[in-house]
Amino acid sequence: MLEQFQWFLKKLQKLEQTVLRNHKIRSSPKRYKHLFEIVDRCKARRIMEIGTWKGEHSVKMINTTKKHWLPEEIEYYGFDLFENINEETIIAEVSKKPPSMNEVKQKLEKTGAKIKLYRGNTLHTLPEAVKNLPKMDFIFIDGGHSIETIQNDWEYSKRLIHNQTVVIFDDYWNTENSENSGCNKTIDSIDRNKFSVEILQPMDKFEKGRGVLCINFVKVMERTKTKERL
């Protein structure tokens, strides 16, 4: 009886693995839909993205908010290492290689929005930039993935929050590396009396080596400002 049960369990596990492998794991990440839905719902006019990368999601966010604003009224602020990145940083930040800043700028300017890009490590660029930046309506934290960088990016983003600002963190993940990378540590340390913190579904799953990497977006808003939930 026990043997039969173990045999059945093994079969079930194999089946689950096959379904994961063949079915959705390789499909495009579903969590990104939140970016466009929230930018739309909160009628964001000022968008800040930490980790602009190729600017593809940036263009989609800007185009989404054109429902509510004229292109020239929309402001996009993007931070990235761009061509300053090197192999060492890619590894340390568990990052992707971005194109040059000019290439991305040209792409973003085609939207007609006001575009301001900052090239360099956010450990240095953000503390300087926030001195002169306006409050943002929507902030997407998706730059470097080291604990130090994410903590820094949150600390300085907080200074740009107004009473309806929505902050989305990418890379709340399940790996054993969440001690060294990803936003888990920062998210877990956020004071729930001051901020509402919501792990958003759906979770994306990717086959990685021997396991499955699960990633969620996390939505953060100041608590006094969550009466009208966005």
Ligand SMILES: C[S@@+](CC[C@H](N)C(=O)[O-])C[C@H]1O[C@@H](n2cnc3c(N)ncnc32)[C@H](O)[C@@H]1O
């Ligand atoms: C995952 S990609 C961003 C993806 C983009 N937000 C999107 O949704 O398409 C991460 C980006 O962060 C940038 N980056 C990594 N570490 C950084 C750091 N310390 N300072 C600034 N940018 C950084 C990388 O160059 C890369 O372009």
